[in-house]
């Protein structure tokens with residue numbers, strides 16, 4: 001299993017929501033976060049107005065997937081998120097040891 005964490009522009013939420021329509025994506029978590037990348041929050045536009053503070057509103061998307069699905073999901077995310085402008089976001093992929101579906105006690109990929 002892998003855990004995909006993507007920091008995305010809030011305006012891209014509707015695009016990534018499409019992932020849930022894939023039959024093999026069972027769940028995701030979305031959080032409101034603030035962040036800065038290489039530009040340290042400067043020189044980035046947010047809803048057309050220059051954002052004066054250093055931490056820019058972003059969304060954090062988390063999805064845990066079986067290994068064989070990871071490349072496809074990362075490729076989909078890349079193509080949906082890329083505008084070519086600074087601040088397009090970042091995708092992190094981490095190994096994940098285990099998962100538990102609390103209601104049933106299922107473990108590992110069965111719990112996804």
Ligand SMILES: Nc1ncnc2c1ncn2[C@@H]1O[C@H](COP(=O)(O)OP(=O)(O)OP(=O)(O)O)[C@@H](O)[C@H]1O
Nearest residue numbers: 007034035036037038039058085086087088089090
């Ligand atoms: N190395 C990192 N560690 C943790 N969070 C990061 C890291 N890089 C980016 N982020 C998060 O992702 C958000 C978007 O990053 P961003 O797209 O600006 O990356 P970047 O490296 O500055 O690339 P670009 O030059 O294209 O803007 C940041 O606001 C921050 O929340």
Ligand SMILES: [Mg+2]
Nearest residue numbers: 037038039087
């Ligand atoms: Mg940046």
